[in-house]
Amino acid sequence: MKVALAFLAPALVALLALRLIPAAIAVGSSLRHTSLVTGETSFVGLGNYATLFEDPTFLQSVKVTLVFSLIVNPLQIAVALALAVLYTRKLAGVRFLRSLVILPIAVPPAVSAAIWSVAYRPDGMLNAVLHVLGIPQQPFLTSPQQALWCLIVLLSWIGVGYWMMFLIAGMQDIPRELYEAAGIDGASSWARFWHVTLPLLRRPLAFVLVADTVSNFLVFAPVQMLTNGGPQGSTNVTMFDIFTRAYSVGDLNLAQAEVMLLVLVVLAVVIVQFRLLRAKD
8 A cells, every 4th residue: 555655646646736736726716806096805705706707808819719629629620530430441541631630730829829820820821821812911920800710720730630640540549340241231331330330439539529629728838829809899708808817918817717707618518528428338
């Protein structure tokens, strides 16, 4: 027992110091208010949370985050799954094409955001291509209607290859004999995918679904680099709103309250996803 505790001690200390204690501090901070004028701190209970729900900026950030997640999560997973199915087949040049999809993972997210910011410029590559095709110049990042979609394209370009790798690994663990047996029974390609691939890919798919959801709820760097939450708050996701409150406005207590709400939303979404996947099992 003592030997086991000795081996577990570093992990337990790290968990306590890096997770549990900061979480407790954040909860305590979210229940207090520090005056920006006098610097005095007082206990306000749930007052910070009530303030947030009366703040149009916070409500807008929640709306943007939910819309963003509802679009980008299914999009990334569907494309990653389609590419995983395609790139596990024996096709000419499949390894090269797979490498091209995975290549964005090797580029740091900040660099990817910088590359796409240049492409989205009025005189950038995308508008040059549209000009050749006879399509009018698009505002992209300066348009409230297009800016969020531009971020979705960028994050999908980064994320699809990453999630595809997990799904390919899961598909490679499926016994080939099952596909051969289904083929002998006359099952079509779609029937083999629906009745063989999907059921046996449920665990990797569940991991990808949950991890992708959490990752997209915590998006920050691309928003800061490309749009700074604009235009007109159309890309002001919750993580960027937290950053603005904490470091631009300087209201750390209100920012901590928003962090707590974000954590609760993420936990609720993840629990629902696990329950739905378990129910299907």
